[in-house]
Amino acid sequence: MKTLSPPPGKPFDRLVIAVEADVFRSRQAVGRAMDRLGARVIRRTRLVTAVSEIFRNGLVYGGGAEVVITLDEADRMVWVDCTDQGPGIADLELAMKDGYTTGKGLGRGLGGAKRLVEHFEIHSVLGEGTQVRLAGRA
Amino acid sequence: MSQSAGLYLVDEIMLVAIDEDINDSDIVDLQDRLAQRVHDTGARGIVIDVSALEIVDTFVGRIIAQLAGIGTLLDSPTYLVGMRPAVAMTLVELGMTLPTVRTARNLQHALERLRATQ
Amino acid sequence: MPVPHIHKILDTQRDSLLREWASTQAEEGLIRKDLFTEAEAKAQIETLYDPLAKGVAASVDQDFLDPDDDVWEDLRAALAEVTRERTKRGVSTGDMATFVLALKYPLFERLRASVTDTNGTVLMEAIAQFTRLIDSVALYCTEICIAERDKIIQRQHDEMMELATPVVELWDRIVAVPLVGTLDSMRAQEVMESTLSAIVEKKADIVIIDITGVMTVDTQVAQHLIRTAAAVRLMGAEAIISGISPRIAQTMVQLGVDTGEIRTRGSLRMALADAFRQLDTDVVIRSVRGN
Incomplete structure (x- = not known):
């Protein structure tokens, strides 16, 4: 799987999601990054909710994930990269559709998360894993 | 068993307070406890308080819908209260409008509505 | 060498040029007594004139006036200030450009009177160069005007947004x-x-x-x-x-x-x-x- 070029800004935090409690811990870190930029409540809520969906996907479907948070103070953006080494997604277009799921979820995660953020990109290679990069403006 | 959700019986109403860090394994336990206690106490209604939640993602949204479903099956009307504005906006944008769950502005409101339906 | 001619005129005939610049503006209907007092209008053209004359003086050894040269830094700053002030009070973009261009005619008349080479090459060259400089200044003016307008539109848009959602x-x-x-x-x-x-x-x-x-x-x-x-x-x-x-x-x-x-x-x-x-x-x- 190709490596994404680093997002603008400076490193804020790096976390590993291995158990459910890590999902909570990691999304709190994203909330702290938004607080650092003095984000409005609605903007903070949107990004934290979006990453919560993505982190949980990383744990449930990807078998765990690595999270990198980057703070771009000049542009007032928080960038979040979530990478897993799971089975990958066969049909990304289908996965982005509302209501699609392969597991026990209702499958609103991906498409919904995309609507909540300023920037959303997803790369997936079957048998190698999935990378999701999202960013929210403070 | 973690305490990611509290159950309190107030004035014959079962109050459910969900915590921010509730996870998958807590849910089954919470559902069991709620069903059992509503049955044992003959609670007239259920109120799910989410005022402590900074976010509600689709995962927690589903938990809420399931708890309300249990309430309906046990003939115990279920109200959702205390959702913050930013949370409501975000949840709607995720496409989760929880159409099967009754809502009220706060606990007192829910209690009034529950009394009115008796 | 046309630059020294321009420099000489700007340097020695400041007062009469300022007066005629103002009166050309008046003929073009650009004085806007409704928006500015006479003193303000006078101060504005002086603010522009002096850095212009200074830039020409600094270029006196050059073969020609280069609008991209650093010697016009002060002029650009002065222009930005005057343009902002005039835009804020409601002067149109086109009028702001004409306001600057109005200096051309009094200066050309003086060049015609003082540059008396036989075949007119120096005069033509001087007029061409000054035109090029003033045109680029006017264009810069227009750019500032548009940027200012955009800012005003954005602010009004923001205000409308707030106004438009009362509860x-x-x-x-x-x-x-x-x-x-x-x-x-x-x-x-x-x-x-x-x-x-x-x-x-x-x-x-x-x-x-x-x-x-x-x-x-x-x-x-x-x-x-x-x-x-x-x-x-x-x-x-x-x-x-x-x-x-x-x-x-x-x-x-x-x-x-x-x-x-x-x-x-x-x-x-x-x-x-x-x-x-x-x-x-x-x-x-x-x-x-x-x-």
Whole structure:
């Protein structure tokens, strides 16, 4: 799987999601990054909710994930990269559709998360894993 | 068993307070406890308080819908209260409008509505 | 060498040039006594004249006047200042350019009188170079003007956004959100935000969203309204959408918009009556004037 070029800004935090409690811990870190930029409540809520969906996907479907948070103070953006080494997604277009799921979820995660953020990109290679990069403006 | 959700019986109403860090394994336990206690106490209604939640993602949204479903099956009307504005906006944008769950502005409101339906 | 000629004129005939620059502006109808006092207008052209003369003086050894040269830094700064001031008071972009260009004619007349080479090459060259310089200055002016305009438009847009989403407390526990104009995605967000926070602040049980003043309702606007109503319900209040004109009702049906559970009423008045009924509020109107 190709490596994404680093997002603008400076490193804020790096976390590993291995158990459910890590999902909570990691999304709190994203909330702290938004607080650092003095984000409005609605903007903070949107990004934290979006990453919560993505982190949980990383744990449930990807078998765990690595999270990198980057703070771009000049542009007032928080960038979040979530990478897993799971089975990958066969049909990304289908996965982005509302209501699609392969597991026990209702499958609103991906498409919904995309609507909540300023920037959303997803790369997936079957048998190698999935990378999701999202960013929210403070 | 973690305490990611509290159950309190107030004035014959079962109050459910969900915590921010509730996870998958807590849910089954919470559902069991709620069903059992509503049955044992003959609670007239259920109120799910989410005022402590900074976010509600689709995962927690589903938990809420399931708890309300249990309430309906046990003939115990279920109200959702205390959702913050930013949370409501975000949840709607995720496409989760929880159409099967009754809502009220706060606990007192829910209690009034529950009394009115008796 | 044309530059020394220009320099000599600017250096020695400052007062008469300033006077004629001002009078050329007056002929072109650019003085705008309605916007500026005579003293202000005079100060503005002096502010521009001096850095211009200074730039020419600094270029006196050059073969020609290069508009991209650093010697015009002060002139650009002065231009930005004067342009901002004039734009702020309502001078148009075109007038601002003409304001600068008006210096050409008095200067050309003087060049014609003082440059007396036999075949006129130096004179032609001097006029060409000064024209090039002044044209680029006028163009720069226009750029500043447009940038200033954009800033003003942006600010007005922001103010409109705030103005356009008022939440009115109609009665205890009843608020109204009268929407006017067009409802794009950004405004729809604002509307939803202010509506939802009003539920908390005013302890509102019923929110009437009145769309009487909304020009068109397309699928997107309808979706926004439906989402807002859904969010209002999640917070435990209820939304009523009022002011749906017959035309808009028709469009919505044609678009296949499903308003589902949302309560809709024809007018704000009907919505309010509905809200009173629901909250068990009786409003009695007694006539004060006997007739």
